[in-house]
Amino acid sequence: MKTAIIYATMSGHSKKIAKAISKELNLPTYNIKEKPAINEYDLLFVVSGIYSGECSPELLEWAKNSSQQQVKSVALITSSMSNLPQKFLRNALCGNNITVKEKEYLCIGSFLFMKLGHPNKSEIASAIEFAKETIKDCRSR
Numbered sequence: 001m002k003t004a005i006i007y008a009t010m011s012g013h014s015k016k017i018a019k020a021i022s023k024e025l026n027l028p029t030y031n032i033k034e035k036p037a038i039n040e041y042d043l044l045f046v047v048s049g050i051y052s053g054e055c056s057p058e059l060l061e062w063a064k065n066s067s068q069q070q071v072k073s074v075a076l077i078t079s080s081m082s083n084l085p086q087k088f089l090r091n092a093l094c095g096n097n098i099t100v101k102e103k104e105y106l107c108i109g110s111f112l113f114m115k116l117g118h119p120n121k122s123e124i125a126s127a128i129e130f131a132k133e134t135i136k137d138c139r140s141r
């Protein structure tokens with residue numbers, strides 16, 4: 001099963017989560033800013049934050065132009081100050097017939113002096129567990 005992680009980040013949390021999953025599960029990791037060539041993936045973990053209630057513009061642009069040929073299914077891992085899901089990103093991917101796992105891993109991410117210390121060690125460990133479970137689930141189907 002061809003699997004990878006892409007991330008979009010402003011303050012580094014998504015990169016930290018993505019790299020932790022990558023290290024544990026030995027998966028390639030790509031920064032959306034580097035415009036990675038995503039092709040023929042069975043499963044892609046998309047890790048990012050929420051900014052003014054929205055998705056990172058680069059990530060949304062990629063999602064709007066994505067196809068089933070590039071990626072069959074996506075699992076979202078999202079950090080924000082208030083545990084928000086990636087509504088616009090999910091809609092853009094679903095609109096292109098890409099399967100987006102219903103379960104999204106949500107965790108708190110600090111912003112300036114608010115929610116300091118998040119995502120913490122245990123939230124990052126839970127993100128790794130989420131990724132492991134998602135892969136197991138995909139393999140059993």
Ligand SMILES: Cc1cc2nc3c(=O)[nH]c(=O)nc-3n(C[C@H](O)[C@H](O)[C@H](O)COP(=O)(O)O)c2cc1C
Pocket residue numbers: 008009010011012013014015048049050051052053054079080081082083084108109110111
């Ligand atoms: C410019 C900016 C705007 C943000 N807007 C929101 C927001 O509207 N709602 C929210 O819950 N969190 C908001 N946050 C918090 C981020 O979602 C949170 O810090 C997240 O962990 C950032 O991920 P990153 O470090 O990978 O960029 C904002 C953060 C930044 C830097």
